[in-house]
Amino acid sequence: MKQRTTLKDVAKEAGVSVTMASRVLGNYGYFSEETKSKVLKAAEKLNYRPNIIARGLRVRETKAIGVIISDVLSFFFTTLVRGIEDVANQSGYSVILCNSDEDPKKERSYLSALYERGVDGLIVSPSTGNYSYLKKLSRGGMPLVLVDRKIRGLAVPTVIVDNEAGSYEAVNYLISSGHRRIGIITGLKGVMTSEERLAGYKRALKENGLPVDEKLIKEGDYRREKAKEAALEFLRMKNPPTALFVCNEPMTSGALLALREKKVKIPEQMAIIGFDDPVWAPLTEPALSTVSQPSYAMGTLACQTLLKEIRQTGCTKISPEDIILKPKLIIRESSGERP
Amino acid sequence: MKQRTTLKDVAKEAGVSVTMASRVLGNYGYFSEETKSKVLKAAEKLNYRPNIIARGLRVRETKAIGVIISDVLSFFFTTLVRGIEDVANQSGYSVILCNSDEDPKKERSYLSALYERGVDGLIVSPSTGNYSYLKKLSRGGMPLVLVDRKIRGLAVPTVIVDNEAGSYEAVNYLISSGHRRIGIITGLKGVMTSEERLAGYKRALKENGLPVDEKLIKEGDYRREKAKEAALEFLRMKNPPTALFVCNEPMTSGALLALREKKVKIPEQMAIIGFDDPVWAPLTEPALSTVSQPSYAMGTLACQTLLKEIRQTGCTKISPEDIILKPKLIIRESSGERP
DNA sequence: TTGTAAGCGTTATCAT
DNA sequence: ATGATAACGCTTACAA
Numbered sequence: 040m041k042q043r044t045t046l047k048d049v050a051k052e053a054g055v056s057v058t059m060a061s062r063v064l065g066n067y068g069y070f071s072e073e074t075k076s077k078v079l080k081a082a083e084k085l086n087y088r089p090n091i092i093a094r095g096l097r098v099r100e101t102k103a104i105g106v107i108i109s110d111v112l113s114f115f116f117t118t119l120v121r122g123i124e125d126v127a128n129q130s131g132y133s134v135i136l137c138n139s140d141e142d143p144k145k146e147r148s149y150l151s152a153l154y155e156r157g158v159d160g161l162i163v164s165p166s167t168g169n170y171s172y173l174k175k176l177s178r179g180g181m182p183l184v185l186v187d188r189k190i191r192g193l194a195v196p197t198v199i200v201d202n203e204a205g206s207y208e209a210v211n212y213l214i215s216s217g218h219r220r221i222g223i224i225t226g227l228k229g230v231m232t233s234e235e236r237l238a239g240y241k242r243a244l245k246e247n248g249l250p251v252d253e254k255l256i257k258e259g260d261y262r263r264e265k266a267k268e269a270a271l272e273f274l275r276m277k278n279p280p281t282a283l284f285v286c287n288e289p290m291t292s293g294a295l296l297a298l299r300e301k302k303v304k305i306p307e308q309m310a311i312i313g314f315d316d317p318v319w320a321p322l323t324e325p326a327l328s329t330v331s332q333p334s335y336a337m338g339t340l341a342c343q344t345l346l347k348e349i350r351q352t353g354c355t356k357i358s359p360e361d362i363i364l365k366p367k368l369i370i371r372e373s374s375g376e377r378p
Numbered sequence: 379m380k381q382r383t384t385l386k387d388v389a390k391e392a393g394v395s396v397t398m399a400s401r402v403l404g405n406y407g408y409f410s411e412e413t414k415s416k417v418l419k420a421a422e423k424l425n426y427r428p429n430i431i432a433r434g435l436r437v438r439e440t441k442a443i444g445v446i447i448s449d450v451l452s453f454f455f456t457t458l459v460r461g462i463e464d465v466a467n468q469s470g471y472s473v474i475l476c477n478s479d480e481d482p483k484k485e486r487s488y489l490s491a492l493y494e495r496g497v498d499g500l501i502v503s504p505s506t507g508n509y510s511y512l513k514k515l516s517r518g519g520m521p522l523v524l525v526d527r528k529i530r531g532l533a534v535p536t537v538i539v540d541n542e543a544g545s546y547e548a549v550n551y552l553i554s555s556g557h558r559r560i561g562i563i564t565g566l567k568g569v570m571t572s573e574e575r576l577a578g579y580k581r582a583l584k585e586n587g588l589p590v591d592e593k594l595i596k597e598g599d600y601r602r603e604k605a606k607e608a609a610l611e612f613l614r615m616k617n618p619p620t621a622l623f624v625c626n627e628p629m630t631s632g633a634l635l636a637l638r639e640k641k642v643k644i645p646e647q648m649a650i651i652g653f654d655d656p657v658w659a660p661l662t663e664p665a666l667s668t669v670s671q672p673s674y675a676m677g678t679l680a681c682q683t684l685l686k687e688i689r690q691t692g693c694t695k696i697s698p699e700d701i702i703l704k705p706k707l708i709i710r711e712s713s714g715e716r717p
Numbered sequence: 718t719t720g721t722a723a724g725c726g727t728t729a730t731c732a733t
Numbered sequence: 734a735t736g737a738t739a740a741c742g743c744t745t746a747c748a749a
Contacts, residue, residue: 045742056720061744068745069718092440092496093742096432096725103474103495110460117456121449124477128488133495135442135472138463149467156442156472157431263657295661317658318602322634324663384726395736400728407729408734432726435741721748726741733735 044085053081064089095157103133104345105153107163108187109141109261114288114317115334116164119186122338123162130346132159141227141261143168150176160345164188167229182348186341188231189361196348196359198341202232205330205366206239206284209312212368213282214247216377218310222280224259224269224290233261236286236314255280259290266290270297274309281309282375288315295323306375316369325372332366340364383424392420403428434496442472443684444492446502448480448600453627453656454673455503458525461677462501469685471498480566480600482507489515499684503527506568521687525680527570528700535687535698537680541571544669544705545578545623548651551707552621553586555716557649561619563598563608563629572600575625575653594619598629605629609636613648620648621714627654634662645714655708664711671705679703 050060055074062068063078064087070078081087095101106123108116124134135153139146147169153161160182165173170190177183177195185197213221223240226233241251254276257269266285270293273279285291291313303309305325313320316331340362389399394413401407402417403426409417420426434440445462447455459475466473474492478485486508492500499521504512509529516522516534524536552560562579565572580590593615596608605624609632612618624630630652642648644664652659655670679701 043742046744047742057743058720058722058745059718062719065744071718074718088490088494090496090742091494092431093435093725094744096435096727096742097744099725101431111450111456111463112460117450120475121451121477124450124475128476128491131491133474133476133491136459136463136475137467137472138460151427152467152470152472155427155430157429289657292657292661299661318628318631319656319658319661322631322638322658322662382726385728386726396726397728397736397738398734400726401735404728410734413734429726432741433728435725435743436727436729438741719749721746723744723746725743728740730737730739732737 043090044087045090046087048085049078049081049087052085053077099157100159101157102131103135103156103158104160104162104342104349105135105137105149105156105158107137107139107146107149107153107161107165109164109166110138111136112289113261113315115187115315115332118334119164119338119341122335122340123342124338126339126342126346132346139166141166141230147172154181160184160349162186162341162345165190167227180352182345182352184341184345184348186337190231194358196344196362198337198344198362198364200332200337200364200366202235202366203239203242205314205332205368206236206286207243208239208366208368209314209328209330210240210243210284211247212370212374213284213310213312214243214249216282216310216375218280218282218375219249220252220255220278220280221282221284222255222257222273224257224266224283224285224294226286226290227260228258230261233286240284259286261287261290263289263293263296265293267293267297270294271301274298274301274303279309282306283309283311285311285313288313288317291315291327291329295327305373310375311373312368314366320369321371323373328371328374329369330366331369333364337364382429383426384429385426387424388417388420388426391424392416438496439498440496441470442474442495442497443499443501443681443688444474444476444488444495444497446476446478446485446488446492446500446504448503448505449477450475451628452600452654454526454654454671457673458503458677458680461674461679462681463677465678465681465685471685478505480505480569486511493520499523499688501525501680501684504529506566519691521684521691523680523684523687525676529570533697535683535701537676537683537701537703539671539676539703539705541574541705542578542581544653544671544707545575545625546582547578547705547707548653548667548669549579549582549623550586551709551713552623552649552651553582553588555621555649555714557619557621557714558588559591559594559617559619560621560623561594561596561612562623563596563605563625563633565625565629566599567597569600572625579623598625600626600629602628602632602635604632606632606636609633610640613637613640613642618648621645622648622650624650624652627652627656630654630666630668634666644712649714650712651707653705659708660710662712667710667713668708669705670708672703676703
């Protein structure tokens with residue numbers, strides 16, 4: 040790349056020292072009106088743009104934050120990322136985005152890369168497996184905010200949703216609509232949200248005096264394919280469930296695909312509620328009932344929290360509190376009518 | 379943030395000079411086996427990680443690329459971005475993502491920010507209005523690849539799809555199914571893809587001897603809301619079209635929402651084909667026919683091309699060729715059956 | 718008010 | 734094979 044204009048060039052053009060040029064452009068310290076105008080004119084003329092990398096080296100900040108999520112392709116994370124970026128960019132921070140695909144190795148390598156890049160902070164939706172490295176980073180002073188998923192024993196601000204409650208509400212709705220055999224396709228094993236959503240399912244059953252039938256619990260991995268398989272398996276059962284609760288959006292699309300393939304009538308033969316409320320939920324036939332997470336708000340909150348953390352580094356930290364948002368059950372048509 | 383371990387620390391620990399430590403860790407130049415093992419041991423012990431910002435200052439590269447698109451929230455760009463990131467990260471580059479929202483001011487400010495950040499290259503899906511600045515950047519030596527949208531007079535590699543052909547094929551299909559009045563909701567005015575998709579629509583009409591009726595052309599802005607309005611307007615016409623061609627995914631969801639609200643039977647009362655093939659296309663009722671763009675491949679290609687450009691900087695450049703991919707018409711149910 | 722010089726963490730040059 | 738030393742572009746004591 041062609042030689043950029045540097046402060047030195049500006050200083051020379053203006054006939055002042057590099058220091059003075061820096062002062063004027065950075066607008067700090069003392070300088071005369073005359074110097075100011077000379078420097079500004081020179082900067083303008085040479086089309087000077089500061090090199091924030093060089094500045095960063097000096098002041099030890101990069102004005103960049105790293106974001107690690109499992110996959111931008113899923114609606115929840117896309118929206119979350121958009122929220123993060125909007126806040127970050129408004130405050131002059133750039134966002135470096137990484138997809139871990141739930142792979143701890145990939146996640147680990149991104150964490151290292153972001154650390155080497157000297158990001159000022161990190162927003163992570165942790166997969167399973169790098170807890171100790173995350174702890175090390177955090178203790179080492181790296182501002183860190185977790186989002187969507189909490190890590191026990193890691194005292195950093197965490198923005199989550201009350202998964203258990205969301206799940207409970209959905210399943211409870213199905214039960215109150217008369218369903219007695221409700222299947223669930225769970226998320227990736229070992230991930231907090233999966234466990235919580237499953238827990239809400241179980242609690243709803245129990246509180247309504249229904250048995251927890253292990254055959255009605257199929258393990259998914261938060262991806263579409265496996266969920267489609269799981270749905271097909273449900274359909275092959277001699278005594279299939281009459282309703283399905285699916286724990287995230289990609290899996291819900293998989294389940295819907297399976298039902299459609301098998302020409303299962305929704306909600307008559309199979310009612311369904313999915314976690315996450317993508318734009319397309321009102322467009323399926325029948326329109327999909329969902330548990331909606333405030334994903335954009337989660338992004339903005341996470342980023343605001345991170346920026347606070349970054350400003351606070353060095354200060355004595357108050358022990359961080361989790362920010363827990365409420366998901367919302369949105370009843371459309373796929374869940375069937377209440378009798 | 380706590381003091382990071384630097385090369386100096388490693389050198390001291392190993393009892394060698396900083397230079398030697400750098401040589402071993404960077405694996406260049408000469409060093410003895412003994413030095414090597416001492417340095418490696420020290421680095422390991424102190425948990426040394428290079429500071430790529432500092433390195434970047436010295437070698438004038440940041441191993442980061444900037445990506446500016448209009449909005450990650452739309453399926454096409456989400457997938458494109460995923461393609462870019464996969465390639466970039468495999469090659470050790472980080473991706474800085476920015477959403478311009480089709481706003482030239484925002485785009486401009488991101489371009490500046492990325493330049494100041496010293497990114498090694500840029501992948502841009504340009505909105506309208508910063509052509510001259512982009513040209514300046516490119517002429518100034520910034521490796522640049524355009525994606526999805528071409529800029530006339532800017533000779534940089536561009537990865538696009540044959541929009542005109544995709545559009546032509548879709549509209550032609552509708553005509554051959556017996557439709558004579560076909561409405562179109564176009565994209566944002568001034569954007570290349572909008573014009574090309576409209577051109578394909580017009581050509582299909584003309585080649586089939588049908589008139590181009592301006593009342594059947596409604597201007598959208600690539601967003602959902604305005605497209606929904608446009609669809610409603612179509613429905614209010616005394617002589618509404620019998621088929622609709624909608625020029626991107628968010629707008630298609632808007633149109634579908636409108637049709638559903640008004641309980642319009644698809645495809646009987648209104649056939650519809652949308653540009654872009656999101657995951658949810660097979661899930662609507664009836665399943666949505668679409669023009670599918672290879673968005674992931676566009677992302678990987680764009681990034682591969684950019685990396686090539688980056689490696690070539692300085693060399694005499696061969697004049698770049700556009701990479702033009704073919705969109706694919708996917709017929710499902712919403713387009714109606716051929717008679 | 719202004720300028721000199723040191724330093725941020727690397728790598729490249731040049732002696733040794 | 735090794736190590737001073739300078740340089741990358743910027744900020745910031747400190748001195749003038």
